[in-house]
Amino acid sequence: MRLRPEEWQALRALEKCTLGKATTSAESIAKVSGQPIDRVNFGLNELNKRKLIGTSGRTFEIYISAVDLLALKFYADKDYANSLGKLIAKGKESDVYEVLSAKGDLYALKLFRLGRTSFRDVTRKRHASARQFNTWLDINYQAAHREFNALTRLAEVTKNVPTAVATNRHTVLLKELPGVRLTNRPELVDPKKALREVMETVREAYLKAGMINGDLSEYNILTDGAAVWLIDWPQWVGKDHPNAKELMKRDVGAVVRFFDRGYGLSTDIDALTEYMMGSGRFPAIRRV
Ligand SMILES: Nc1ncnc2c1ncn2[C@@H]1O[C@H](COP(=O)(O)OP(=O)(O)OP(=O)(O)O)[C@@H](O)[C@H]1O
Ligand SMILES: [Mg+2]
Structure with a gap:
């Protein structure tokens, strides 16, 4: 798809006009882009034909595409x-x-x-x-x-x-990271070590960066069998969040329960949550 200059201009101005409100008018787009209204209308019409924007009469909206x-x-x-x-x-x-x-x-x-x-x-x-x-x-x-x-x-x-x-x-x-999600239950070189590594990463994020993922689970951990990566952070919260401890415990619990189901390892969730937040030691990991 190759857009004409009029289309790029109209599209960029439409985007600006629709941050903060859902729809806008051709007049507003002309004002923002500094382009004559005829040129704007031509651009909008072409974009509409390409289904990149929507219109209901005099108002326009931008589509995700x-x-x-x-x-x-x-x-x-x-x-x-x-x-x-x-x-x-x-x-x-x-x-x-x-x-x-x-x-x-x-x-x-x-x-x-x-x-x-x-x-x-x-x-x-x-x-x-x-x-x-x-x-x-x-x-x-x-x-x-x-x-x-x-x-x-x-x-x-x-x-x-x-x-x-x-x-x-x-x-x-x-x-791009190599590997697969933990949900696939890939074979791990050393499952105990992988669990430790995930948890030490959660701890560093908290103690050194003041961050809690808040949505951690086997869905948001990638592995190549040896290394692990914690992905998906847009919902993170800071350590002074009122529910910080609860969210940390949920993250820890989700990972521990998955390693229990998937790899037969068990450990104390409360003690591990404490350790994540800077007190005590890493509790023993047992085979079950
Ligand atoms: N850097 C990356 N390298 C390779 N694959 C990735 C990378 N980031 C994300 N992915 C893949 O994309 C998927 C979705 O990523 P992510 O979890 O960040 O988004 P999401 O919309 O929250 O997904 P979900 O709803 O499934 O949790 C991941 O499970 C993974 O398979
Ligand atoms: Mg995700």
Whole structure:
């Protein structure tokens, strides 16, 4: 797909106008882009024919496919992306695609899809403090930004998280990791060591970066059999969160119970939670 200059201009201005509200008018787009209204109307009409935007008479809205296109153009212009590869995974909250750069580097591009099932519902939710509406666009842009910042911060304290290379709009570009999710119950060289490694990473994130994942489970841990990586951080909370301890215990419990079911290892969840938060020792891991 090759867009004309009028289309790119109209699309970028439409995007700006619909951060903070769901729809906008051609007049607003003309104002923001500094382009004559006829040129804007032509661009909008073409974008609509390509099903990249929607219109109901005088108002216009941007579709997720158009936002994907803007982000992909960003990565292509920066030489991060030369071609789009296979869909690696379709999660609840994102689609992850393989991306190949001109230099031959392999990346995993995570495109956020929060509110995919019901964009309307997300659009209706107001942000608690702001007077503006938080549209699905805002929510997905914020999630990507939050995950990129989390991974950047975590990179300073551990090697067991994906490397975030760049972020744009609703996407995060990650170095592609080898391996599979723990849910696949892959054969582990040393299951005890893997459990320890996951837990030491959770502890470093907490003690050195002040972060709790908040959604940790076998779904968000990748492994190549020896190394482990903790992925999926947009919902992280800080150590001063009022439910910090509860969330930490949930993360610890989910991992411990999975290693019990999958690898026959058992340990004390309460003692391990204490250790994660800086007191006591790593409790004994027993074979069951
Ligand atoms: N850096 C990466 N390298 C390789 N694969 C990755 C990478 N990041 C994510 N994936 C794949 O994409 C899947 C989804 O990623 P992630 O968990 O971050 O998103 P999600 O939308 O929360 O998914 P889910 O709802 O399944 O938890 C992962 O389970 C993994 O298979
Ligand atoms: Mg996940």
